[in-house]
Amino acid sequence: MAKYYDIDDIITEEEIVSVIFQKEASGVGIDPSSETDYIEAGSKLRQAVSVNVPPCFNQNTRLEIQADSACVDLRSRCPFFYEFGCKVAPLVGDRTIGFLLLSAFKNRYKEVLTKAHTAAFTAASKFWSILTKEEINMYEAAQSSMASFKKWRMGGPRLQKASVLGRKRKSTE
Amino acid sequence: MYGRKACQLVKEFAGGEKGQLTPFNSDLFEQVVAECSQHHLELQSLIRKIQEEGLDVQTTRNADHHGALIHHLALVRNKRCLMAYVYNRAEVMQSLLWKIGQVLPQEIEEKLCHSEIEYFKKHSAALRSYMSKVQLDLTVDMVPPKDPYIQVRVLDDIGDGIVLKQFISRAYRLILFYMKNMAWPLILLKTLHLVILDILYKS
Numbered sequence: 490m491a492k493y494y495d496i497d498d499i500i501t502e503e504e505i506v507s508v509i510f511q512k513e514a515s516g517v518g519i520d521p522s523s524e525t526d527y528i529e530a531g532s533k534l535r536q537a538v539s540v541n542v543p544p545c546f547n548q549n550t551r552l553e554i555q556a557d558s559a560c561v562d563l564r565s566r567c568p569f570f571y572e573f574g575c576k577v578a579p580l581v582g583d584r585t586i587g588f589l590l591l592s593a594f595k596n597r598y599k600e601v602l603t604k605a606h607t608a609a610f611t612a613a614s615k616f617w618s619i620l621t622k623e624e625i626n627m628y629e630a631a632q633s634s635m636a637s638f639k640k641w642r643m644g645g646p647r648l649q650k651a652s653v654l655g656r657k658r659k660s661t662e
Numbered sequence: 663m664y665g666r667k668a669c670q671l672v673k674e675f676a677g678g679e680k681g682q683l684t685p686f687n688s689d690l691f692e693q694v695v696a697e698c699s700q701h702h703l704e705l706q707s708l709i710r711k712i713q714e715e716g717l718d719v720q721t722t723r724n725a726d727h728h729g730a731l732i733h734h735l736a737l738v739r740n741k742r743c744l745m746a747y748v749y750n751r752a753e754v755m756q757s758l759l760w761k762i763g764q765v766l767p768q769e770i771e772e773k774l775c776h777s778e779i780e781y782f783k784k785h786s787a788a789l790r791s792y793m794s795k796v797q798l799d800l801t802v803d804m805v806p807p808k809d810p811y812i813q814v815r816v817l818d819d820i821g822d823g824i825v826l827k828q829f830i831s832r833a834y835r836l837i838l839f840y841m842k843n844m845a846w847p848l849i850l851l852k853t854l855h856l857v858i859l860d861i862l863y864k865s
Contacts, residue, residue, distance in 0.1 A: 493742065493745070493746070494745065494746045494749045494750060495746070496672055496675060496676045496746060496750055497676070499669065499672050499742065499743060499746055500669070500672065500673060500676060503665075503669045503673075512723070512725070512728050513724075513725035513728065514725055514728035514729040514731075514732055515708070515725040515726050515728075515729040517729050517732050517733070
């Protein structure tokens with residue numbers, strides 16, 4: 490319920506999955522044989538439809554992630570890869586999705602963090618385009634933490650002479 | 663596809679810059695509401711059909727039940743999208759109230775729908791009454807200022823005895839130091855814009 494108003498959560502659930510109707514449903518305005526539905530419906534219709542594994546978790550993606558997860562363009566596959574994976578995994582009953590998400594995240598996490606702390610802005614913008622929304626949030630958090638750290642270290646003079654004092658001294662000189 | 667339009671609405675909001683409002687899309691909003699009532703009608707007719715067949719609505723699991731379920735879920739989904747759209751816009755408006763003060767600039771007000779303007783007015787009235795109770799202007803100086811005084815320039819003839827009082831009455835284009843929390847409302851009122859903060863103006 491906490492996420493009821495969450496825009497990102499709604500958009501995550503808008504991801505289309507293909508389903509197969511196991512039971513008949515009447516009065517629905519779409520051809521049930523080629524029905525597409527969003528997951529939230531799927532989660533409750535579990536007895537009525539079976540959900541196919543979405544294309545973003547197919548064999549190709551898995552192989553790419555195994556090869557070099559940091560360079561896979563996950564965003565074009567699904568902008569909320571992890572959240573969507575978590576939501577869809579219990580529906581499709583595929584236990585390997587969990588491991589896939591975990592290994593992908595573990596490897597990419599390191600990469601995102603290093604790049605966020607070191608890369609210059611121009612170099613980063615190219616790297617940005619392959620990150621999922623969740624990773625971008627993380628990236629921005631890392632960058633802002635770095636920025637505030639630098640600000641703290643370089644920082645303005647924390648003990649400032651009161652301007653009044655300075656003026657006084659000048660006038661006496 | 664069911665629920666598509668409602669999500670368009672949400673995506674439109676998400677597409678905008680963070681903390682900024684997009685114009686209220688009343689057209690799409692109405693369409694989603696219409697879609698909801700359509701779902702409602704179909705849901706009712708399916709339920710009626712089950713009842714006419716003499717079956718128990720609670721326990722039957724036939725085609726009609728599943729059809730009704732789909733309509734129900736689509737309805738719930740649409741509702742959630744609409745609620746999220748309105749709720750998130752309201753949150754942005756609240757943060758605007760703290761950032762830019764009690765009076766909305768024209769260009770922002772154009773983006774709001776009628777009830778949103780009403781909401782903003784009521785919210786700012788509530789905040790105002792609270793601030794008068796504690797006798798403190800809470801919206802000023804969200805970040806502690808270095809100096810309570812700021813340099814301002816009078817841009818327009820402000821006439822006699824408004825907020826700045828006799829001090830600078832009729833003082834056109836005069837540069838002076840002024841208490842920040844006093845000058846702030848005048849700076850924010852761009853339409854009546856009387857005074858400008860030089861430092862802010864440059865940045």
